[in-house]
Amino acid sequence: MTTADDLIDLVRTYNPRCNDTLLRRAFVFGDEMHAGQFRHSGEPYITHPVAVAETLAKMQMDDATVITALLHDTIEDTPATFAQVEEIFGREIADLVDGVTKLTNLQLNSRETKEAENFRKLFMATSRDLRVTLVKLADRLHNMRTIRSMKPEKQAQKARETMDIYAPLAGRMGMQWMREELEDLAFRVLNSEARNSILRRFIKLRQDAGDVVSRITTDMRVELDRAGISAEVMGRAKKPYSIWRKMQEKDQGFSRLSDIYGFRVITATEADCYRALGAIHQRWRAVPGRFKDYISQPKTNGYRSIHTTVSGRDGRRVEVQIRTREMHEVAETGVAAHWSYKNGERVENRFAVDPVKWINALTDQLEDDEDHNAFLEAVKLEMYTDQVFCFTPKGDVIKLPRGATPIDFAYAIHTRIGSMCQGARVDGLRVPLWTRLKNGQSVEIITAQGQTPQSTWIDIAVTGRAKTAIRKVLRDQNRERFIRLGRELARVAFENVGKRMTEQALRTAARAMTIEGVDEMLSQIGGAEMSARDIVATLYPDLRPREGDEVEAAHAVVGLTSDQTHQRALCCQPVPGERIVGIAFRGQGVRVHAIDCAALADYEDQPERWIDLRWEDGQHRPVHTVTLDLSITNDAGVLGRICTLIGEQGANISDLKFIDRKPDYFRLLVDVDLRDVDHLHRVRTAISADSSVSHVSRHRDPGQSGAG
Template identity: 40%
Template sequence: MPPKAGRTGRPATETKARKPRYLISDLCADLDAYLAPEQVSEVYRAYLYGAEAHAGQQRQSGEPYIYHPIAVARILAELRMDHKCLAAAILHDVLEDTGKPKSELAALFDDEVAELVDGVSKLTQIDFPSRAEAQAANFRKMMLAMTRDIRVILIKLADRLHNMRTLGVMAPEKRRRISRETLEIYAPIANRLGINSLRLELEDLGFRHLWPWRHQVLEAAVRRARQHQRELVSNVETAVRRRLHQEGIDADVFGREKHLFSIYRKMQEKAKSFKELVDVFAFRVVVERVDDCYRALGQVHNLYKPVPGKFKDYIAIPKSNGYQSLHTVLVGPQGAPIEVQIRTRDMHRIADAGIAAHWLYKNAAEGVGAKALADDWLQNLLEMQRDSGDSQEFLEHVKIDLFPDEVYVFTPKGRILVLPKGATVVDFAYAIHSDVGNTCVAARIDRRLSPLRSVLRSGQTVEIINAPGAKPNAAWLNFVVTGKARANVRGYLKNLQAQEAEALGKRMLNAELARFGLDVDSVGESVIGVYAREVHLDTPAALFAEIGLGNRLPLLVARRLAGVDGTGAQTEVPEEGSPRRLAIRGTEGMVVNLARCCRPIPGDAITGLFSPGKGIVVHRCECRNLGEFQSKRDKWLEVEWSDDPKAEFQTEIRVEVGNRRGALATIAAAIAEQGSNIEYVNSREKDGVTSTLDFTINVHSRAHLATIMRRLRQIPLVVRISRLAR
């Protein structure tokens, strides 16, 4: 039997310790609060088996390995998970790290526990060509196991959270890799399942380890802001609480500090400094009933004027992860914006627990909404994996699906569908059903006939028009945004017969060649064959099939063929004549220019736009000017830097310095020290105290630029430094 807890609920054997405790007695004390004694005993039996299996193994920190499974189980115990999930959490590394067979787990415990452990275990018996392929295959295996039992991903999230808490012992490069994976995959999954408590800590730890300096600076800025705004927060909190009490509304009112990573993300998205962000602090009002939420909203709007266009009702229309709340922004004292969230106590608990509320409140209806939404998402995952060609493509589709900035649209019967921002009619059709998406030909948006590429806005009613003989089109890949739609279209195209793909590609290429007064026959098989060999394809037929399958844009192939001189010579004319070697899929022989508005450099995430007369113009993915081309997604290209672009690239930085004699010379000398040449500098006085220096400098890569900026920050005169993008 597990050790008993004392009267206070803490283990009787506890001793004073500052370090985190990983004792089974602590876990059993937590479980006594909500599990039956025989269920606690089952978890303890799993501990005994796991401790024996991991005997002699240590974590990198030097601690016994069994500490880690216990810590994972304690995280799940905070979510009030059932005893089988907790037993699987304690055993989650047994199959992978100790060589114990799955059949032994099934015999000693049961099939349910064995399946959960197997779902979390990596594919160690298969050799993969690269780390990326191994990661994608393991992720696919885990996600498929999750579709059978959602507890698989809950164990994995708890496992990742404890690993992130103890990441400090890892080498810097491994810390960064694990943190990036956490921010790109696991924190978004926690958000998608509505488990806010896990998401916030995963994001904070990922941010802390991936960008430690940025985290430190932002944390210090929030600490200073907290001191300055303490009185304002207290006054607003008191005023709201008093007003609600006067109206007979029983409410808990408290100010809360915005999450560090959400502040950082908002600074990036809006290109603003910390000082320009006004909603670092917010307020939460928690009431008893739903009608109290709307009454409280009316009172706070009477107390402080609301900001137009900033009210969102997530109670009437919940988020895709089941989150419900009223959000509003008010003009507070001294004109300071105040963000307020109003929700019931049940909504408040579900906002933290999400899908876990299904286990936490088994006898209530509280977790049902989150579970139903999660089940819909799992069904979409099954369809995506069915239509994905390989594990890496599946991972790409899931990543797309994990970052929804949501819009809410209606079917003609009044059903609400939640789609990512930028979703089109085709995305909507596939969200209803795969067959509806495969045969859609047009739509009526608010009763007006609209094309398939129409981008949807919240509140619209969409009716899909289908035709029995219609089929998915490769061009849809240029504008669909949901993972489900992309996977369905790609899956269909990959299943086309080779002859159909070839015929389709030939027709598409002929349509583009017609712009130049040509067709496939007039260009000639020999010329097409030369181009096909240039792009590593054996025959013209293989080139046509590539176009038909959506792997190459017919417009670019047509332009290249129209200019081929029969020798297969290629030209690449980069910006200002200097060598800029870019690996650009499907654009061999095209003119490539670097955009002057954002000046991309190696290491930046980039995308390409086809521009008549300019060839391929390469922009940074965050370039503001890309917004102008959202309606022309068919002109966008996938672009990547070559492995070693041996060249220098121009970029612009802005340095704000104290207005002192010799400041420019000091900054210029520091830039030169780091092996960079200054092409242009512009100096102007800002306010008599500081001056602004804009430099155009040459760098080899983003890492080189980061080195220069770090060096400049060490100069006492420097107040602020940033990279410019016009």
């Protein structure tokens, strides 16, 4: 294991003026806090934060980031508190550690508006200090490197999460090396057979053709020397996952793939980049359509390089990237280039782009009145996709996510152009609006007066900007219908607390909630932008169902000790009448799960945390929230009728969210407060009997393993 002296020596190689006293103190503090804790491999837990710190030190990060890595799990998993970390290491480091803890607990794929709100706040908080994200990425990298000691199901879960979230995030931050390693580590778990097959093919290819990389590298150096260009040439075979993805995209076997080798040419100046390109193209034939100049058109994360593909020895295609040393540093370290040190001094790389600018550009696209789920969707779309560059007829460059359509292009120019879009021409040819745009294409948008967005555009559009603008227009078009739906939902919410809805009550609630008028408030309720329960809570805070019932509900579970608190797990939402089991969490009480909950598999190897529980006999209060998944026809009055049916069964609707809107049907999630499993059965039966309901089921989300 790396010692404190080893880590300090590593930091000193790029920052001789580092605070070795504070680094050593953090190492000792982390070791003491994690004493007695072990990883799945059996190693002392402290080996993990030390490995994370070592990765960040190799990226030449500042002292605060390396120290945060050493402490990143202390607030979450040990008795250490924020105040204690702040007292010993200062507010900056305490905030960084707290930020990593929040990122760890974040559910990026949650359907809950509350989670979307949390994501928005947390995203803005981390945008002020991206070092939090860097620590989290290094944390995930080490976890993936040591994933073999975990159970197979957990390995698969972590690998999918890495492939979907962390690898694209690393790429978006400009750390391509980390993205490639994360993808390959996840690929090894998710499809080890395919990965091993590719590796075997590489071994066979090397046996048949010899060391191709070494020979082509030598050839390139000879050509560059002949042209008088001083440059470093590096070559390598591409990662197995990169090969596999190319095979899937092109629907080709390994033997038909040609560009499986990549080479980098590092020059002294930008002018030498173009001279090197000329020398390479003179020696080898360029492959048409495979040239990209990211020096004249840099990526939004600061990446600059010339990409070309040429036919090398024996007609074998090879990909070549040409860049200067400064460009290479940004390409390798991305956002970390902001914290680069040389001889103990921070050095500013002129090509490094602050990701905060990217985040600000993203949030600037969103209007103030947009809902949090739209923000969450836009963030994911912008963060996890590569970009394409298209041109207007006047030659202006429009940057879009890969897979974008002419609709996205139109809205990127102006919201008015998008809403009036009737058709599009790409490179002079009329194309359908669902056409996927490619790099370098010229796009002309055809508009027409009186044209308005269609509901099908939601599925065609890719960018958050376009989707949000389309939803806004559709919402305005459906305003009258949403007002009627909202009024019915509000009536049921008032009746559930024994009150009568009046116009005066609605006006009072609108003023108290600073909403411009009763109709606007009802429209937001009908459009599922807010809950009718919020109105009741504003007018009658003492009648809110969850306020007075929590204490009584706390006595509904039998099997806890007097000092133990409990919470129902959100993943399975158990209700009285179902078999239950408890999972103990240090400092967080006991989380109650249904006995058939899929999330319990995560704790199979920790029997000491399991607690045998049962529901108390007798009548229970209707305070146990269950989420129902409904599909209903898109007809006037249907949703109001469903809400009335639920109210007639003595159940309260505490929240409602649309998750899919189509011209002929709606799909929505409804949170209903129930007494027990029999009450749930009666509510489902009543809803199923309505001819406008095509589907009703209990919604369970294994990813929501937290408590509520």
